[in-house]
Amino acid sequence: MKTVIDLDDELLERARRELGTKSKKDTIHAALRLVAERSERMEAIRELLSVDRDWTGIVGDDKVPASEKDAA
Template sequence: MTGIGLATEYVWVYIHGYIVVYMKTMIDLNDEALALAAKELGTVTKKDTVNAALEFVARRRERIEALLDDPFALGVGPDIADSDIMREARR
């Protein structure tokens, strides 16, 4: 396929020997939740709001996993492994 070809679910674009596929997904959105999310995220368009929310959730998951992988991140210091210090702390 050369040039721009249109189909019902996607558009093919031929650029310098490469085929790039653009897809659009139709979804039903909760308008009230979308408005609240837009206000919280400071976005204007539906597309920007959805993308910002997806990015926020993805980064949040990465931050949570990083915290769970680091034993010192949750307030547990190197003293946790020192039995003498821990014994005194329990008194």
């Protein structure tokens, strides 16, 4: 659907850089998708937080190459 709207050029440019998009259309679609899927991401986070586990260091562990994990 085509819609004519006035956009804040500075805000659109900031969103484009943040999202890594090339065109106005791609930026707007990516931003709309991000907002539309927010509740799904929040639900996934709630589910992860409800798991009884110590999550300390889990992200850092994922960044260590397998060869270095074996050596430790």
